[in-house]
Structures are given as structure tokens and as C-alpha cells.
Amino acid sequence: MSAGKNTGSLLSGAEEPVVRFESVGMRYGLGPEILSDVSFEIAPHSFQFLTGPSGAGKTTLLRLILLSVRPTRGLVSVFGKEVSGISNNALTGLRRRMGVVFQDFRLLDHLTTYENVALPLRVQERAEASYRAEVVELLRWVGLGERMHVLPPLLSGGEKQRAAIARALIARPELLLADEPTGNVDPSLARRLLRLFMELNRLGTSVVIATHDYSLMDLVEARRMVLSDGRLRVEGP
Amino acid sequence: MSDVRSPAQGDAARSAAEPPLPANLRRNAPLVPTDSAASRALAAVIAILTFLAALCAGAAEIAVSSAGQWQSSVAQEVTIQIRPGAGRDIEADVKRAESIARAAQGIVGARVFSKGEAERLLEPWLGSGLDLSDLPVPRLIALTLSDDGQPDLKALRTSLTEALPGVASLDDHALWLQRLSTMANTFAGIGIGIVVLVLLATGLAVVFATRGAMAGNREVVEVLHFVGADDDYIAKAFQSRFFRLGLRGGAFGAGAALLTCALAGLLARMSRSGPTGEEIEALFGTFQIGWRGYALIVLIGVIASLVTATVSRFTVRRFLR
Numbered sequence: 340m341s342a343g344k345n346t347g348s349l350l351s352g353a354e355e356p357v358v359r360f361e362s363v364g365m366r367y368g369l370g371p372e373i374l375s376d377v378s379f380e381i382a383p384h385s386f387q388f389l390t391g392p393s394g395a396g397k398t399t400l401l402r403l404i405l406l407s408v409r410p411t412r413g414l415v416s417v418f419g420k421e422v423s424g425i426s427n428n429a430l431t432g433l434r435r436r437m438g439v440v441f442q443d444f445r446l447l448d449h450l451t452t453y454e455n456v457a458l459p460l461r462v463q464e465r466a467e468a469s470y471r472a473e474v475v476e477l478l479r480w481v482g483l484g485e486r487m488h489v490l491p492p493l494l495s496g497g498e499k500q501r502a503a504i505a506r507a508l509i510a511r512p513e514l515l516l517a518d519e520p521t522g523n524v525d526p527s528l529a530r531r532l533l534r535l536f537m538e539l540n541r542l543g544t545s546v547v548i549a550t551h552d553y554s555l556m557d558l559v560e561a562r563r564m565v566l567s568d569g570r571l572r573v574e575g576p
Numbered sequence: 577m578s579d580v581r582s583p584a585q586g587d588a589a590r591s592a593a594e595p596p597l598p599a600n601l602r603r604n605a606p607l608v609p610t611d612s613a614a615s616r617a618l619a620a621v622i623a624i625l626t627f628l629a630a631l632c633a634g635a636a637e638i639a640v641s642s643a644g645q646w647q648s649s650v651a652q653e654v655t656i657q658i659r660p661g662a663g664r665d666i667e668a669d670v671k672r673a674e675s676i677a678r679a680a681q682g683i684v685g686a687r688v689f690s691k692g693e694a695e696r697l698l699e700p701w702l703g704s705g706l707d708l709s710d711l712p713v714p715r716l717i718a719l720t721l722s723d724d725g726q727p728d729l730k731a732l733r734t735s736l737t738e739a740l741p742g743v744a745s746l747d748d749h750a751l752w753l754q755r756l757s758t759m760a761n762t763f764a765g766i767g768i769g770i771v772v773l774v775l776l777a778t779g780l781a782v783v784f785a786t787r788g789a790m791a792g793n794r795e796v797v798e799v800l801h802f803v804g805a806d807d808d809y810i811a812k813a814f815q816s817r818f819f820r821l822g823l824r825g826g827a828f829g830a831g832a833a834l835l836t837c838a839l840a841g842l843l844a845r846m847s848r849s850g851p852t853g854e855e856i857e858a859l860f861g862t863f864q865i866g867w868r869g870y871a872l873i874v875l876i877g878v879i880a881s882l883v884t885a886t887v888s889r890f891t892v893r894r895f896l897r
Contacts, residue, residue, distance in 0.1 A: 405802065407798075407801075407802070427806065427807055428806065431801075431804060431805070431806040434801070434802060434803075434804045435804035439802055445795065445798075445799050445802070447607075447796055447799060449605065449609040450605055450607075451601075451602050451605070453601055453602070453603070454602065454603065454604075454605055457603075458799075458800075458803045459803040459804055461604075461607075462800060462803055462804050462805035462809055463804065464809070467603050467604055471603070487601060488601060488602070506803070510803075510804070
């Protein structure tokens with residue numbers, strides 16, 4: 340299957356891809372190549388899973404999209420911008436258009452759940468009053484309405500997961516990257532969170548979910564990007 | 577996005593049951609954790625350095641203002657010295673010099689030191705109880721200058737030399753004034769130098785502390801980057817944290833220095849009656865630093881805080897580059 344044609348778009352393919360990888364290779368230092376000749380596109384409004392065995396390079400691929408590491412070779416474009424030699428300001432601009440859910444949540448332990456979720460809006464230097472209701476509403480929707488005062492060390496794994504997801508969604512990103520977003524929640528909450536991602540996708544956000552969970556993937560008819568031995572294979576619609 | 581949350585909005589009964597936004601919800605806590613052992617240690621270092629800089633500035637201020645007081649009191653007077661001349665009546669020469677001085681422009685008072693007073697001036701060097709009647713002890717006339725206008729000391733010196741050649745001389749204390757001025761400037765220079773060095777040390781301490789804080793908060797910085805914060809925003813977050821630390825340290829240091837100066841002044845006043853107190857008072861006046869000294873100490877506290885904030889911001893920018 341040609342990677343270039345597998346954009347996973349639910350709409351027409353006329354729009355510029357949100358992410359484009361062309362023959363991307365990646366290695367850390369002098370180590371072995373984690374990703375080899377990876378080429379794919381993520382179309383606007385598309386929904387896809389990124390899967391593969393542990394150590395296959397899923398997190399590295401997400402980090403490349405997030406621009407936290409640069410490829411050893413090949414071309415990476417995000418929102419139509421080729422990222423090699425990108426300025427810091429442009430980098431910040433691109434990151435503000437993405438939401439990310441980390442596998443290890445990355446909540447700031449000294450900030451309350453409310454403050455953690457509000458962080459993407461706060462760093463845009465928006466007045467707190469302008470987003471307060473929005474943050475509280477989202478916290479209640481993910482079931483953390485009663486836990487907004489609480490510091491992350493006191494949250495359960497599932498609560499942390501939901502707080503991390505809420506933080507990724509609050510700024511209405513054009514691209515959502517989620518690394519094992521349902522890894523710490525029970526199956527019913529996992530399904531609920533998946534519905535939330537799909538709802539978000541229906542509203543126009545491109546979604547990439549990295550997961551091992553085949554039962555979760557089987558719930559949705561979506562493109563699967565399978566990483567194995569550093570190479571990418573695209574399956575599905 | 578609003579549609580995503582529409583189930584919550586749509587359910588009227590659930591919305592009605594939802595508790596209102598808690599009034600005590602913490603909303604804008606500092607993005608960089610502030611209350612750590614390292615922060616407290618840095619605040620203590622800034623407090624100690626500010627205290628030392630402020631004390632040093634206070635001491636320089638005492639020296640400079642005391643020198644200024646001496647200068648103004650010395651500059652208010654000039655002295656005529658009449659030396660005994662062979663075959664001359666020294667009393668007549670003194671009277672003549674006094675009348676010339678009183679007639680001169682800008683002289684508002686003249687006090688003739690009697691022979692006994694002139695001999696007593698020699699007691700610290702020659703001891704008391706000596707018969708100095710055979711010694712040619714010079715006589716002095718202290719002239720007080722008017723505050724307004726510049727007295728014409730050159731004309732007075734010429735008149736005295738012409739009227740009493742080889743006997744009378746006028747001392748305007750210029751040499752002493754110059755030495756006092758040099759001494760005061762030296763004290764001020766040393767004070768400024770030490771304050772600058774201490775502020776530099778504060779800056780260096782902040783550089784190390786900031787780098788430590790950046791390393792310790794690497795994850796916070798990374799998360800801030802991922803959620804869309806730019807370097808300037810992160811630098812501002814660190815700057816605000818360090819400014820607060822600097823302000824706390826500066827306030828403690830400057831406060832302790834103010835207290836020390838006030839206490840030293842109080843102790844000096846209490847011990848003024850003794851001989852040691854008199855010596856101290858002769859050297860340093862009343863050991864008061866005055867409003868200018870207090871303002872200087874407060875200013876140093878503020879400068880220490882600003883140095884802390886600025887240095888931390890630059891360090892963070894360099895670290896992130």
C-alpha cells in the first residue's frame with residue numbers, strides 16, 4: 340500500500356496534509372536506526388491508530404511530529420511547513436496547533452488539575468477569566484469536576500490520564516497526538532475516551548492514537564499505521 | 577469543541593446539580609515551583625550578600641557625611657598665626673592683625689587665643705606643668721567666615737604680610753580640606769567597589785541557582801514547550817520566580833542592615849558619655865547614617881532583587897538556546 344495515498348481522510352484529499360513524512364530515518368546518536376524510510380501523510384480531519392510492538396518506534400515517531408527531535412534524514416513537514424531549520428517562534432506556533440497526551444501524562448505536580456488543564460491557554464497569556472468556564476466544563480465532562488483542586492500526585496492513574504487528555508483538548512488543536520491514552524483506564528472509560536476523540540475528529544481535528552490495544556482499535560473502522568522493525572505499513576481504509 | 581461537551585450542556589438536570597465554581601479554586605500558581613530547599617538557600621545567600629553590601633554602603637555613607645561635616649566646619653574658619661619676632665611686641669602685632677582681619681570683607685568674627693590658650697594647645701605634645709614662658713610660642717587668631725559670599729582671603733593675606741612682614745601668616749586649611757576630600761572620595765570609592773563586587777557575587781550565585789533550577793525543572797520546561805509556551809514566556813516564568821526570591825532575600829538583608837545601623841546609632845548615643853564614645857563621636861559624628869543612608873540601603877535591596885531577576889532571565893534564555 341502506497342503511503343502517500345493512504346491519508347486516512349474522511350473528506351476529499353484536496354487539502355494540504357497536516358503531517359507529511361518523506362523517507363524519514365531516525366537514530367539516536369550512533370545507535371541503530373529506530374525508523375527507516377518512513378513515508379506517510381496525515382490528512383486534515385483524519386483519524387488513525389499508530390500501532391506496533393513495544394520498542395518499534397511509536398513514541399519516536401510521535402516526537403518527530405511534535406518537533407521535539409529532528410530526523411536524521413528525510414523530510415518532515417507539519418501544517419505545510421518543512422521543519423528543518425525552523426525558527427523557535429514558528430515552532431511554538433506549530434505546537435500551539437497540536438495537542439498531545441503523553442504515555443506518562445507529564446502533568447506538573449505542583450499545579451492543581453485545573454491549572455494543568457488550563458496550561459495551554461495560560462501560556463498563550465489569555466486572561467484566566469476568559470477560559471475558566473471552558474476548563475471547568477471540560478473537567479466535568481471527563482469526570483474530574485470534583486478533583487479540580489487536587490494536585491496530580493493525589494490523582495489515580497485513570498484520573499491523571501483524563502487530566503492529560505483534557506489538557507490536550509482544551510486549546511481545540513488541529514492535530515491530536517495521543518500516546519497510549521487508554522493504557523491506565525478501565526475498558527468502559529477507554530471506550531468513553533475513544534468516543535471523545537472521535538467526536539473531536541468529527542469536529543475537524545486530525546487524531547493519531549498510538550496504542551497496543553487491539554480491542555480498542557477494533558471498535559473503530561480507521562486507518563492503522565503499523566510500525567515494525569523501524570518500518571511503517573499502513574492498513575485499513 | 578462545544579459539541580464535544582454538548583452532552584453535559586444538554587442534560588439540564590445534571591447541569592442544575594453541578595456545583596458552582598469553587599471560590600477558593602487556585603488558578604494562577606507560579607509555573608516554576610518556588611518553595612524548595614534550593615530556593616530558600618538562594619534567598620538566604622541573597623539576604624546575606626545584600627546585608628553585607630548595605631552595611632558597606634552605610635559605612636561609606638557615614639565616612640563621607642562625616643568628612644563633609646568636618647570639611648564644612650573647617651572651611652568656615654581660617655587662622656592667622658603671629659610668630660614672635662625679634663624686638664617686636666607680639667601683643668601689639670596680635671591686636672594689629674585682629675583689626676586688619678575684622679576690617680576685611682567676609683569676616684564675621686575673630687577670636688584671639690590668649691597666651692595661656694596657645695600654650696595649652698601644646699600640652700598634648702609637650703605635657704602639662706611646663707613653664708613655656710621662655711619659648712617663642714606663636715599666637716593664633718581664629719577668624720569666622722560669613723556663609724554668604726566668598727571672602728577675599730588673598731587680599732587679607734597681602735594686607736597682613738604688608739603690615740606685619742615675616743611675622744603674620746594666614747592659613748586657610750586648603751591642605752587639610754584637600755586631604756579630607758581625598759579621604760572621603762577614597763571611602764566612597766571603596767564602598768562603591770565593595771557594593772559592586774557583592775552585587776556581582778549575587779549575580780553569579782543566581783546564575784548557578786538558575787542553571788540548577790533549569791536542570792531540576794527540565795520536565796516542567798519540556799511540558800511548557802509542548803503546550804505552546806515560547807522561550808520568552810518560560811524565561812519570564814523563571815524571572816518572576818527569581819525576582820520574588822530576590823525581593824525576599826533583598827528585603828531581609830536590607831531590613832537587617834537598617835536594624836543594625838539603627839541599633840549601632842542607639843548604642844553609640846548610649847555610650848557617648850564615656851571617653852570611647854567621645855572618640856567615636858569625634859570620628860564618626862553621631863554614628864547616624866541619616867535618611868540618605870537609609871535610602872541607600874533600601875536601594876541596594878531593590879537593586880539586588882532586580883539583579884536577581886535580570887540575571888535569571890538571561891541565564892534561562894542562554895540555557896534554552
